[in-house]
Amino acid sequence: EDQVTQSPEALRLQEGESSSLNCSYTVSGLRGLFWYRQDPGKGPEFLFTLYSAGEEKEKERLKATLTKKESFLHITAPKPEDSATYLCAVLPGSNYQLIWGAGTKLIIKP
Amino acid sequence: DVKVTQSSRYLVKRTGEKVFLECVQDMDHENMFWYRQDPGLGLRLIYFSYDVKMKEKGDIPEGYSVSREKKERFSLILESASTNQTSMYLCASRTGREKLFFGSGTQLSVL
Numbered sequence: 001e002d003q004v005t006q007s008p009e010a011l012r013l014q015e016g017e018s019s020s021l022n023c024s025y026t027v028s029g030l031r032g033l034f035w036y037r038q039d040p041g042k043g044p045e046f047l048f049t050l051y052s053a054g055e056e057k058e059k060e061r062l063k064a065t066l067t068k069k070e071s072f073l074h075i076t077a078p079k080p081e082d083s084a085t086y087l088c089a090v091l092p093g094s095n096y097q098l099i100w101g102a103g104t105k106l107i108i109k110p
Numbered sequence: 111d112v113k114v115t116q117s118s119r120y121l122v123k124r125t126g127e128k129v130f131l132e133c134v135q136d137m138d139h140e141n142m143f144w145y146r147q148d149p150g151l152g153l154r155l156i157y158f159s160y161d162v163k164m165k166e167k168g169d170i171p172e173g174y175s176v177s178r179e180k181k182e183r184f185s186l187i188l189e190s191a192s193t194n195q196t197s198m199y200l201c202a203s204r205t206g207r208e209k210l211f212f213g214s215g216t217q218l219s220v221l
Binding site for chain 2: 004087091
């Protein structure tokens with residue numbers, strides 16, 4: 001069964017304290033892995049797409065990496081405005097619909 | 111700037127009512143989606159549409175129906191609202207298998 005698991009469920013960091021969020025997946029073939037950011041009361045906003053193991057993408061303080069079993073979203077020297085829920089989704093080879101993780105709620109304290 | 115607009119941010123309805131959630135996109139996307147989002151769960155697909163007047167069931171279609179009469183508009187209908195349909199409803203659109211663009215969501219409470 002195709003599955004996506006995100007960990008931890010919640011993460012509290014001090015401003016400037018770097019860390020990583022994890023998205024592990026078991027799918028039959030991988031067409032793409034997507035990261036989204038969701039602020040409270042809003043819809044998810046696209047961050048990155050990764051297509052193959054070894055690929056990396058960066059945007060400001062965020063860097064996404066991909067292996068054959070998992071993806072990491074690294075956040076370097078975070079600021080309070082990086083506080084949000086980060087969602088991971090996988091597009092399996094078996095169908096055209098995304099499989100979503102439950103998200104990691106990130107809280108950055110000043 | 112691309113936009114997916116959902117007609118209501120908050121909605122309160124009574125059990126048994128027929129509820130309409132509207133979604134409009136201005137990007138000429140072929141594909142449109144309705145998800146629901148509940149705490150601790152990933153987004154769950156209710157219905158999607160890949161063309162005008164076309165619709166496909168997602169993972170949790172029971173108790174819902176959809177309508178797509180025009181390319182830019184995709185409506186979700188709760189035929190007879192129940193308390194277990196209290197949730198955040200998210201509309202999204204995309205072209206091909208590219209990234210999804212989401213609306214701001216509708217928080218529906220069924221009392």
